[in-house]
Amino acid sequence: MKKTQQVTLSDIAGKLGVSKVTVSKALRGHPDISRETAKKVKKIAKDLGYFPNYMARNLSSKHSNTIGVVVPKIAHYFFSTMIETIYDVAFENNYEIILTVSQEDAKRELYHIKSLLSMRVDALIMSITQQTTDLAIFHKVQEMGVPLTFVDRIVDEPGFNTVSNDDRGGTFKAVEHAINVGYTTLALLGGYEHVNIGRQRTLGFTDALAKHGIPIRPEWMIYSGFGEEDGYRDFLKLCESDEMPEFVFCATFPMALGVYRAAEELGIRIPDDIDIMCFGSGIANRFLSTRISCVEQPVSELGKVAMEVTLASLQSAEEYTPRHVVLGTTLKLADTCIRKVAVPKKIYYQPAASLEAASTGIDSLD
Amino acid sequence: MKKTQQVTLSDIAGKLGVSKVTVSKALRGHPDISRETAKKVKKIAKDLGYFPNYMARNLSSKHSNTIGVVVPKIAHYFFSTMIETIYDVAFENNYEIILTVSQEDAKRELYHIKSLLSMRVDALIMSITQQTTDLAIFHKVQEMGVPLTFVDRIVDEPGFNTVSNDDRGGTFKAVEHAINVGYTTLALLGGYEHVNIGRQRTLGFTDALAKHGIPIRPEWMIYSGFGEEDGYRDFLKLCESDEMPEFVFCATFPMALGVYRAAEELGIRIPDDIDIMCFGSGIANRFLSTRISCVEQPVSELGKVAMEVTLASLQSAEEYTPRHVVLGTTLKLADTCIRKVAVPKKIYYQPAASLEAASTGIDSLD
DNA sequence: GTGAAAGCGCTAACAG
DNA sequence: CTGTTAGCGCTTTCAC
Numbered sequence: 143m144k145k146t147q148q149v150t151l152s153d154i155a156g157k158l159g160v161s162k163v164t165v166s167k168a169l170r171g172h173p174d175i176s177r178e179t180a181k182k183v184k185k186i187a188k189d190l191g192y193f194p195n196y197m198a199r200n201l202s203s204k205h206s207n208t209i210g211v212v213v214p215k216i217a218h219y220f221f222s223t224m225i226e227t228i229y230d231v232a233f234e235n236n237y238e239i240i241l242t243v244s245q246e247d248a249k250r251e252l253y254h255i256k257s258l259l260s261m262r263v264d265a266l267i268m269s270i271t272q273q274t275t276d277l278a279i280f281h282k283v284q285e286m287g288v289p290l291t292f293v294d295r296i297v298d299e300p301g302f303n304t305v306s307n308d309d310r311g312g313t314f315k316a317v318e319h320a321i322n323v324g325y326t327t328l329a330l331l332g333g334y335e336h337v338n339i340g341r342q343r344t345l346g347f348t349d350a351l352a353k354h355g356i357p358i359r360p361e362w363m364i365y366s367g368f369g370e371e372d373g374y375r376d377f378l379k380l381c382e383s384d385e386m387p388e389f390v391f392c393a394t395f396p397m398a399l400g401v402y403r404a405a406e407e408l409g410i411r412i413p414d415d416i417d418i419m420c421f422g423s424g425i426a427n428r429f430l431s432t433r434i435s436c437v438e439q440p441v442s443e444l445g446k447v448a449m450e451v452t453l454a455s456l457q458s459a460e461e462y463t464p465r466h467v468v469l470g471t472t473l474k475l476a477d478t479c480i481r482k483v484a485v486p487k488k489i490y491y492q493p494a495a496s497l498e499a500a501s502t503g504i505d506s507l508d
Numbered sequence: 509m510k511k512t513q514q515v516t517l518s519d520i521a522g523k524l525g526v527s528k529v530t531v532s533k534a535l536r537g538h539p540d541i542s543r544e545t546a547k548k549v550k551k552i553a554k555d556l557g558y559f560p561n562y563m564a565r566n567l568s569s570k571h572s573n574t575i576g577v578v579v580p581k582i583a584h585y586f587f588s589t590m591i592e593t594i595y596d597v598a599f600e601n602n603y604e605i606i607l608t609v610s611q612e613d614a615k616r617e618l619y620h621i622k623s624l625l626s627m628r629v630d631a632l633i634m635s636i637t638q639q640t641t642d643l644a645i646f647h648k649v650q651e652m653g654v655p656l657t658f659v660d661r662i663v664d665e666p667g668f669n670t671v672s673n674d675d676r677g678g679t680f681k682a683v684e685h686a687i688n689v690g691y692t693t694l695a696l697l698g699g700y701e702h703v704n705i706g707r708q709r710t711l712g713f714t715d716a717l718a719k720h721g722i723p724i725r726p727e728w729m730i731y732s733g734f735g736e737e738d739g740y741r742d743f744l745k746l747c748e749s750d751e752m753p754e755f756v757f758c759a760t761f762p763m764a765l766g767v768y769r770a771a772e773e774l775g776i777r778i779p780d781d782i783d784i785m786c787f788g789s790g791i792a793n794r795f796l797s798t799r800i801s802c803v804e805q806p807v808s809e810l811g812k813v814a815m816e817v818t819l820a821s822l823q824s825a826e827e828y829t830p831r832h833v834v835l836g837t838t839l840k841l842a843d844t845c846i847r848k849v850a851v852p853k854k855i856y857y858q859p860a861a862s863l864e865a866a867s868t869g870i871d872s873l874d
Numbered sequence: 875g876t877g878a879a880a881g882c883g884c885t886a887a888c889a890g
Numbered sequence: 891c892t893g894t895t896a897g898c899g900c901t902t903t904c905a906c
Contacts, residue, residue: 146653150899161877166901174875191648196626197572198899201563201882217592222583229582229609233616238623241607243595250599257604260562282557287512399795425585429765429792516883527893532885540891564883567898 149190157186169194200262208238209452210258212268214246214295219395219424220441221269224293227445228267235453237264248273255279259286265452269295272337272368289455289462293448296338303455305448305467309339309421312437312471313346313391316419319473320389321354324482325417329362329387331376331397340365343393343421362387373400381408389479392420398434399426413478423474433476440469515556523552535560566628574604575818576624578634580612580661585761585790586807587635590659593811594633601819603630614639621645625652631818635661638703638734655821655828659814662704669821671814671833675705675787678803678837679712679757682785685839686755687720690848691783695728695753697742697763706731709759709787728753739766747774755845758786764800765792779844789840799842806835 151162151169158165160179168175168183175183186192200206211228213221225241232239240263244251248271256279258266266288277299283290284301291303320328330347333340344363351358361383364376373392377400380390392398398420405412412418412432421437447467455462517528517535524531526545534541534549541549552558566572577594579587591607598605606629610617614637622645624632632654643665649656650667657669686694696713699706710729717724727749730742739758743766746756758764764786771778778784778798787803813833821828 146651148652148899152899162900163877163902164875166899167876170901176875179875191651193622193626193652195567195628195899197563197567197628198882199901201561201567201884201899202901204882204901206563215592216582216595217585217588219583222588226581226583226609230611238606238608238627240604242604243592245596256559259559261604262561262563285512285557286514286559424791426792426795429795431797514883518883528883529885529894530892532883533892536885542891545891561883564898565885567883567900568885570885570898 148195149192150195153190154183154186154192157190158182205264206238206262207236208240208261208263209449210255210261210263210266211239211241212244212251212254212258212266213241214244214251214269214271216241216243220294220422223441224445224448227442228449231446231449231453235449237453244271246271246273248275252276252279255283259283259288263288265289265291265456267291267293267448267452269293270297271295272334275336289452291448291452291455293444294339298338301464303448303451303462303465303467305444305451306338306469307439307444308468308470309342310346310349312439312473313343313393313421314349315346315471315473316421316435316437316479317347317350317391318353320391320417320419320479321350321356323417323479325387325389326356327359327362327385327387327389328356329359329380329390330364331373331380331390331392331401332363332365333368333372333393333397335365337368339421340368340393347391368394368397370396370400370403373397374404375400377401377404378408381410386416388482389417389419392418395420395422395424395427395434395436398436399424402430402432402434413480413483417479417483419479427476430477432478435473435475435478435480437471438474439471443469514561515558516561519556520549520552520558523556524548571630572604572628573602574606574627574629575815576621576627576629576632577605577607578610578617578620578624578632578636579607580610580617580635580637582607582609586660586788589807590811590814593808594815597812597815597819601815603819610637612637612639614641618642618645621649625649625654629654631655631657631822633657633659633814633818635659636663637661638700641702655818657814657818657821659810660705664704667830669814669817669828669831669833671810671817672704672835673787673805673810674834674836675708676712676715678805678839679709679759679787680715681712681837681839682787682801682803682845683713683716683757684719685841686757686783686785686845687716687722689783689845691753691755692722693725693728693751693753693755694722695725695746695756696730697739697746697756697758697767698729698731699734699738699759699763701731703734705787706734706759713757734760734763736762736766736769739763740770741766743767743770744774747776752782754848755783755785758784761786761788761790761793761800761802764802765790768796768798768800779846780849783845783849785845793842796843798844801839801841801844801846803837804840805837809835 151165155162155165165183168180215221229239242254251271293305296304296306332344335341348358364379366372366376398418401418410416419435422439423436427433451465517531521528521531531549534546581587595605608620617637659671662670662672698710701707714724732738732742764784767784776782785801788805789802793799817831
């Protein structure tokens with residue numbers, strides 16, 4: 143479809159018998175222009191249905207008033223909430239957001255970053271994918287003088303702003319709580335170790351075990367991803383081991399949901415047979431019959447702070463000094479890990495009757 | 509922070525001793541250029557870390573390869589899912605999406621549309637807010653020759669593309685199902701009547717009642733919004749009426765969730781004491797102990813079709829003929845409205861004992 | 875206060 | 891195949 147001829151500054155200028163510079167200034171409220179002409183200009187602009195052409199404006203003014211955002215997912219409680227806040231803060235500050243979605247695909251992420259750079263965004267905010275390993279583009283961004291803020295899924299490199307949760311400390315608190323509750327055999331479903339949040343949450347887990355002199359059992363530390371399906375699969379895998387732990391910590395809420403579903407299908411009761419906690423929460427939690435106790439992360443706050451840090455970098459005249467903000471978490475107890483309920487079970491060492499029951503559960507999985 | 513001097517076409521041209529036009533063409537794979545020079549150009553471009561400046565490109569080429577999207581919310585199952593699909597289709601077609609969020613605020617919506625127009629998006633996709641009444645801007649968009657596609661929350665005006673659910677038919681199916689199950693006293697929580705989806709779903713409801721000769725009782729048609737809180741409040745209001753219906757249809761899933769919560773707090777059992785269904789679903793449904801039967805809407809499909817329709821409008825040479833796509837829905841039965849279970853109760857006509865129980869429930873609300 | 879000139883980085887049209 | 895010439899619509903000097 144062919145666009146209608148747009149009205150331009152010159153159109154207004156011609157109509158009023160002034161130059162387009164005057165119009166441009168008038169429209170932007172430049173002090174050069176008299177109140178009177180300004181008013182006249184604005185009226186005509188409105189009558190003509192004038193819309194400034196940002197492409198042209200940005201081309202000459204060298205900045206776009208635009209911030210590029212790259213996230214792995216959007217139909218996801220954590221990200222959509224964070225993004226919504228980013229939009230709100232941007233709106234308050236007259237910035238426009240250009241949001242792109244990598245779908246957890248590093249190639250697509252790279253594509254979007256390049257695209258955003260080509261659109262000449264003034265700054266970049268991103269949560270990297272689980273696959274991202276090549277950091278070259280980030281250094282390129284840095285060279286180009288475009289402030290870059292990592293949020294939640296951060297990159298451990300100097301030179302960039304980072305805004306994250308206290309992943310390690312939060313996990314530590316939760317796991318220590320579980321230990322205090324009385325559990326001595328604890329497992330971790332850690333997502334991916336090569337991803338920052340996975341690594342940090344793992345450290346929080348091992349910190350707690352170390353502090354309380356509980357030996358770490360590698361077979362109880364499982365990594366396969368951060369999603370619900372991963373949690374589901376991890377839990378099944380855990381069930382195959384010779385001995386079951388009393389408690390499982392999941393690196394994300396979706397993973398815990400996967401565990402929840404798997405346990406339900408296997409007829410394993412939470413928290414009676416096995417107890418769980420996780421990092422973060424989601425909408426579904428309110429509606430579970432056994433709501434999962436979790437490390438509550440300040441989701442909106444992450445987005446807000448990321449924007450603030452980014453705007454601050456934009457303001458600083460020359461080089462910006464990268465900032466690193468770590469937000470605190472709080473333990474939120476619901477229906478799990480309230481008191482010790484689990485009885486250590488060694489499924490595969492149990493009498494035949496129980497074994498049978500367990501495997502029936504497994505079969506029902508299909 | 510000051511941006512680094514960007515490398516331009518001329519830089520590459522200078523380095524290679526050719527003109528910038530050659531470079532421009534080479535980079536875009538224009539057939540004019542020989543394979544050899546093209547290769548050389550690309551190499552230097554890469555070495556220099558060249559990024560095309562889209563502002564400049566778009567300014568001269570008159571289109572931005574960009575589609576503007578305006579939605580009321582983003583941290584919301586329906587919209588985030590739809591948006592994700594929009595992003596996917598855009599990506600496949602080499603379009604960039606500029607997403608804006610109106611937060612159900614008509615002023616903000618208007619602001620964003622203007623902004624998008626100023627960014628010279630090639631087309632617009634939108635779901636209007638619940639407040640939107642002034643359609644002037646949409647006609648302006650039309651005049652400017654920018655294809656506009658409404659999705660889900662559509663506007664009943666000629667000249668625009670619309671992609672929506674079969675709201676009326678879907679609701680009809682559900683309500684008729686409830687009637688077939690045996691219910692004769694049915695209520696509707698309809699959201700807002702002035703919003704298209706509210707109006708259509710209301711029609712579906714009344715259609716079904718009319719067909720089966722069931723009188724419409726205005727006090728059982730409540731409107732106050734589409735959110736969870738609205739459903740919650742509406743249900744409390746319903747409870748205040750002299751007589752309770754056997755069945756309630758909610759215009760959205762969040763509303764049904766509100767009803768669910770309210771009922772739970774009042775000690776009213778679903779579906780035993782009152783049965784419900786709703787239009788649409790959400791993540792939480794899977795985890796409810798009583799999963800709500802619903803009219804399933806093709807959420808991703810809405811986004812996909814909206815994009816396709818929009819792209820088609822973009823392709824058509826001159827004027828585009830507006831298309832109106834209505835997507836079918838399917839009835840998805842879960843744990844509600846399976847069979848008639850409700851016993852008509854007239855709470856306020858019951859013996860004192862029951863009355864007391866009921867009001868205790870209400871008190872516990874705080 | 876106002877405007878003329880120059881140019882942002884790129885593409886389109888045409889000429890060689 | 892390659893290059894020249896003209897802008898796209900706006901802002902930024904810098905004269906007047």
